[in-house]
Amino acid sequence: MQAKTAITINRPVEDVYRFWRDLTNLPSFMNHLESVEVTGNGRSHWTANAPAGRTVDWDAELVEDEPNQRLAWRSLDGSQVRNSGSVSFTPAPGDGGGTEVRVELSYDPPGGALGKVVAKLFGEEPQQQVTDDLRRLKQVLETGAVVRSEGSPEGTRSLRLVTQRPAQPVD
Amino acid sequence: MRANCWMGKTSLEVREVPDPTILNARDAIVRVTSTAICGSDLHLYNGYIPTMRKGDILGHEFMGEVVEVGPAVSSLKVGDRVVVPFPIACGACFACQRELYSLCENTNPNAAIAEKLMGHSPAGIFGYSHMLGGYPGGQAEYARVPFADVGPIVIEDDLPDEQVLFLSDILPTGYMGAEMCDIQPGDVVAVWGAGPVGMFAMASARLLGAERVIAIDRFPYRLRLAAEHTGAEPVNYEETDVAEALQWLTAGRGPDACIDAVGLEAHQSNRALRAYDRTKQAARLETDRPHALREAIISCRNGGTVSVIGVYGGMVDKFPMGSVMNRSLTIRNGQCHAHRYLRPLLERIRDREIDPSFVISHRLPLDQAPQGFEMFRDKQDDCTKIVLTP
Numbered sequence: 055m056q057a058k059t060a061i062t063i064n065r066p067v068e069d070v071y072r073f074w075r076d077l078t079n080l081p082s083f084m085n086h087l088e089s090v091e092v093t094g095n096g097r098s099h100w101t102a103n104a105p106a107g108r109t110v111d112w113d114a115e116l117v118e119d120e121p122n123q124r125l126a127w128r129s130l131d132g133s134q135v136r137n138s139g140s141v142s143f144t145p146a147p148g149d150g151g152g153t154e155v156r157v158e159l160s161y162d163p164p165g166g167a168l169g170k171v172v173a174k175l176f177g178e179e180p181q182q183q184v185t186d187d188l189r190r191l192k193q194v195l196e197t198g199a200v201v202r203s204e205g206s207p208e209g210t211r212s213l214r215l216v217t218q219r220p221a222q223p224v225d
Numbered sequence: 226m227r228a229n230c231w232m233g234k235t236s237l238e239v240r241e242v243p244d245p246t247i248l249n250a251r252d253a254i255v256r257v258t259s260t261a262i263c264g265s266d267l268h269l270y271n272g273y274i275p276t277m278r279k280g281d282i283l284g285h286e287f288m289g290e291v292v293e294v295g296p297a298v299s300s301l302k303v304g305d306r307v308v309v310p311f312p313i314a315c316g317a318c319f320a321c322q323r324e325l326y327s328l329c330e331n332t333n334p335n336a337a338i339a340e341k342l343m344g345h346s347p348a349g350i351f352g353y354s355h356m357l358g359g360y361p362g363g364q365a366e367y368a369r370v371p372f373a374d375v376g377p378i379v380i381e382d383d384l385p386d387e388q389v390l391f392l393s394d395i396l397p398t399g400y401m402g403a404e405m406c407d408i409q410p411g412d413v414v415a416v417w418g419a420g421p422v423g424m425f426a427m428a429s430a431r432l433l434g435a436e437r438v439i440a441i442d443r444f445p446y447r448l449r450l451a452a453e454h455t456g457a458e459p460v461n462y463e464e465t466d467v468a469e470a471l472q473w474l475t476a477g478r479g480p481d482a483c484i485d486a487v488g489l490e491a492h493q494s495n496r497a498l499r500a501y502d503r504t505k506q507a508a509r510l511e512t513d514r515p516h517a518l519r520e521a522i523i524s525c526r527n528g529g530t531v532s533v534i535g536v537y538g539g540m541v542d543k544f545p546m547g548s549v550m551n552r553s554l555t556i557r558n559g560q561c562h563a564h565r566y567l568r569p570l571l572e573r574i575r576d577r578e579i580d581p582s583f584v585i586s587h588r589l590p591l592d593q594a595p596q597g598f599e600m601f602r603d604k605q606d607d608c609t610k611i612v613l614t615p
Contacts (some may be wrong), residue, residue: 064319152319185337193331197315198297201371202248203349205278205359206334215338220280221352221361222228223245223369 057180058158061188062146065195070153071122071143073195083190083200085211086183097130110134136162155191159184182212227615228282228365229594234272237595242282245361245369250297253373255307259386260287260363262594262611263394264420265488265536267602269354273489273512274538276338276355285311285351286393287363288386291373300374307377309370310563311394313349313360316375320348327560332371333358342539347560364594366615378567387582387612388574391425396581397566399425399486400432402534405557406482408433415439415471415480415524416457417517419447421584421610422534423486427455428579430484439474441467441517443492446607454583471524479526488535489513505542512539522548522556533558584610591615 063070073079077098081087088109091099096116104110112133118126118140128138139159146152161180189210193201200209205218228242245254263286268274288308291301301307312327314320320328329348333339336346338356349371352362361368370377380389399422406414414430416423419442427438440457442448448459460470471480493499493516502514521531522545531554549556573579586609589597597611 062319064317064322150319182337189336192318193315196317197331197372198251199249201315201331201334201349203334203359203371204248204361204369205355207248210334210336212337215335215355218276218278218335218355218359220230220278221355221359222230222280222282223226223243223361224248225243 055161055180056159057184058156059181059185059188060154060156061192062152062154063192063195064150064152066151067122067143067145067153070155070195071125073191074125074141074143075119075121083194084187085190085208098127100129112137155188157184157188179212186210186212226366227591228361229284229591229613230279231269231277231281231283232279235270237270237283237598239592239594240280242280242365245367247293247295248369249371250295251372251374252295253291253298253301253370253377254293255287255289255309255363255368255370255377256292257287257289257363257366257368257615258306259289259390260284260365260591260613260615261390261393261395262286262364262597262601262613264422265353266598268488268490268536268538270598270602271490274354274356275342276335278355278359281352281354281359282361282365283352284362284364285353286390286395287351287368288380288390288393289368291377292367294373298373301377301379305377306380308380308389308392308567309351309363309368309377310392310397310567311351312347312560312563313351313358313371314375314564315372321375324562324565326562326564328562335359350560364591364613366591376564378571380571382575384574385582387585388580389571390612391421391581391584392563392567392570392574394561394563395422395584396425396570396579397563398422398534398561399427400429400566400570401559401561402426402484402486402532403429403433403435405532405534405559406430406433406435406484406530408435408482410434411436412481413437413439413475413478414482414484415441415521416484416486417441417521418486418488418535419444419451419457419459420486423484424451424455424584425581426484426486426534427451427457430482431455432573432578435482437474439471439480441520444604447609450583450609467520468524475526479524479529481526482530482532483521483525485518485521485531485533485535487517489515489537489539491516491518491535502542513537513541515541515544519543519545522554525552525554528553530555530557532556534561536560585612587611589613
């Protein structure tokens with residue numbers, strides 16, 4: 055499964071790169087991630103939320119790191135879920151000082167029952183998920199936090215679009 | 226708390242719901258002292274706007290007293306009296322930096338829905354469907370105000386609620402409608418719709434230097450009010466053909482600027498055209514009725530400006546693009562970037578250049594909101610604007 059998306063963020067390239075480069079920040083805008091732990095030597099341990107309160111985890115390594123330009127990572131051999139991704143940072147046109155962020159992800163879900171878990175986990179639909187992730191990243195960097203409404207109290211999330219809470223205060 | 230909730234097409238109930246709480250650090254909670262029913266609320270009431278859910282709290286024109294602030298709000302304190310602008314804006318994105326507050330890129334968590342319908346999403350709005358954020362509105366005892374350090378304006382003066390409430394939406398909307406006309410000395414401005422927004426557009430056109438203002442509507446009481454408060458020359462489209470009337474009034478030239486303050490639920494006198502558009506709406510082939518817009522375009526002088534502040538939701542049929550293109554018309558639009566106008570218009574109110582309360586015809590308790598909506602929609606009892614008190 056492949057997914058790619060892009061967004062323009064009204065912050066300088068250095069700020070956006072720096073935020074993403076600290077991988078422990080990723081769960082703040084990637085809802086499916088519970089945590090990312092940096093283990094050293096360009097490696098990290100990722101834990102993702104799975105259905106029924108379970109988690110799925112894997113180890114990954116950075117394969118490219120061009121400061122203020124590009125990051126790429128991939129899961130280590132033997133991971134339950136093979137996945138890889140890259141993000142590029144480009145100054146937005148003009149003097150505005152913004153950053154164009156382009157993300158490409160790919161997942162190789164295993165077959166069978168585990169495959170179904172993975173498909174659900176990484177995709178509510180990988181394309182929607184990564185688009186939501188970037189929207190949330192933009193909100194975090196431009197406004198300080200993921201923006202919530204009472205209809206969507208967790209913030210932007212494609213699954214929520216069909217199961218909106220009524221526009222009434224959260225209990 | 227009690228709140229006016231949308232329960233379905235033409236079905237409203239004032240119900241007991243939870244009190245709002247702080248969800249983001251930059252929120253504030255406001256105890257609502259006055260709120261109003263907007264013409265655009267009628268599109269929600271009549272079922273023209275998609276993505277409403279049963280239980281949604283309505284209302285985007287409200288003001289009151291700050292009763293709680295989130296930890297990151299430093300510009301407001303408990304006890305401040307504020308008017309809250311209807312679009313929700315973060316202040317930091319590409320759009321907000323250009324003062325295009327109703328286009329804020331961050332305040333619609335449900336942006337994906339709006340993108341499917343419109344290409345890109347505008348800002349979230351209080352009480353105006355899930356496509357525009359799923360935020361509860363202000364026809365309630367309390368409201369959560371996101372980005373409280375960006376939107377609300379503090380009222381330090383003694384001015385009563387009725388004089389400042391309309392800063393939340395309709396006064397800046399009318400003003401922006403007139404401003405988009407780029408009025409030059411000697412200009413003739415025609416306004417379709419003599420409701421509160423239309424009348425504020427007429428008043429603003431005068432403030433901005435229009436030489437003549439023409440009001441187009443079918444209700445004599447509204448045309449009278451417009452004439453009395455803005456000096457507008459009345460044209461009643463049920464008594465006369467608008468194109469002919471404007472031809473006569475402007476000696477063939479056409480108005481320099483035409484403001485559409487009507488929007489998607491336009492009423493059409495010509496029965497055949499009315500039937501056409503209604504049939505297409507029923508078959509979902511057309512969602513909006515562009516009668517006023519078509520007329521505004523056709524009547525406008527060559528090279529003039531059509532300024533659209535009436536709300537549209539979806540698609541219109543039979544749009545006179547040939548007239549627009551061949552005659553160098555400028556069409557300017559927008560949900561009002563209200564934040565931009567709060568301070569300048571408050572000053573004009575303070576200086577007595579305008580008293581917006583002239584549009585108010587009825588005052589009701591919040592509990593009578595459902596009756597109020599019906600009265601407002603059906604123009605009963607010479608209704609122009611209803612202010613609700615929780």
